[in-house]
Amino acid sequence: MASLCKVMLNVSSRSSLLPKQCVFATVRSLYSSDASGGDDKPPERPKSGFAAAYNLHSDLQHIGERRMMSPKEEKSFQALLRQSALLQMGPAKDKIAIGKIFHIVNDDLYVDFGGKFHCVCKRPAVDGEKYQRGIRVRLRLEDLELTSRFLGATTDTTLLEAEGTLLGLLEGKTKE
């Protein structure tokens, strides 16, 4: 059996044809089929080493899961994140997004498009008075957060704003 193991391992190290998991699975199945016919299980003895650590950590996991007792099906954070629009979008450079104007100061429009920060755009010359609070607009994103590391600083300085160019009102909403 040991010689068989050595042969399999040498095979896997020299040639990359067989994936490693495959090799070990076959080895493990060989061992288990051998052991079942062989000597009976030793009596229950106190666990040590890896087994003890595993029990301890599974208890901690149960404590963490105690709030998940609601009957309705909940998606995990990983699943929510992976399917979120922000991740599906990829890099923000030159992506078109739809935002809503939530604040106006004279000619500055504060547009929220669903990211962490809003972006501030100048009121365009064409159809200027149509841009009021609550209007949805199309914008091309440049950056989700404007940050830069200045000379002599330990962390980046952030402007707490995103950057984008206003393309126009949302089509289908403009009244002619």
Place this chain on the structure above:
Amino acid sequence: MAAGVLTRVKQALRGPRLAAAVFSCHGQTLSSAAAAVHSPAAPTIETDATDKILNFPLTQPDYFRLSELFSIKDLFDARVHLGHKKGCRHALMEPYLFGCRLDMDIIDLEQTVDHLQQALNFTAHVAFRGGVVLFVSRRRQFAHLVETTARDCGEYAHTRYWKGGLLTNAPVQYSPGVRLPDLIVFLSTLNNVFQEHVGIRDAAKMNIPTVGIVDSNCNPSLITYPVPGNDDTPAAMEMYCRLFKMTIKRAKDKRRQMELLKGI
């Protein structure tokens, strides 16, 4: 504004006994609840009913059922998981981060949920026992929101410039025997120049527990109950304010209800 921050005459009637009881349960986790509570400084007679009101909630892990107030999906929709860019990251926030995507830090909501649950539970117990809660935030975008939240739940807020000795020199700046807050909730732990808010250090000096929403560029060190989460988006801030308001209202209503039952 300065007078509105700390004591009002009718609030002072809550009494120093309750304040002592609150201080005696600072820093204790819920699992060691049975050890809490006979406050050594209180000479007054505690009847069985008062004991039951004060002791029994501490034996339950979630007495006010606050876990039903929010879920991971709610936090996700409020954009609580979005952090700053990688270059703005504070080294001590790394355990709370899920990862970094295209230079943008993502906060681990599985951890946030546990931290938020603990923070809300502590706030509820403090409010239940008649403690004074002070909401602090130096973000001018959300100053009005924080002040209205505090007013709606009958507590206090400080969203303006923090004078040096506000907590540490209170007997001189206000009057001797002024009552300090029993809990300070920081809805943003940075001040306007991206430095740590002075109130965190001062609260630690005065043994006042703090709850703080820490973003990926904040230092969570001195905060008693840090809650890793986004503090820049209006949606997230509205959610936190709503949660704290509901928690404090629930706790106070429960207390009023139990006192009425005791009276019967």
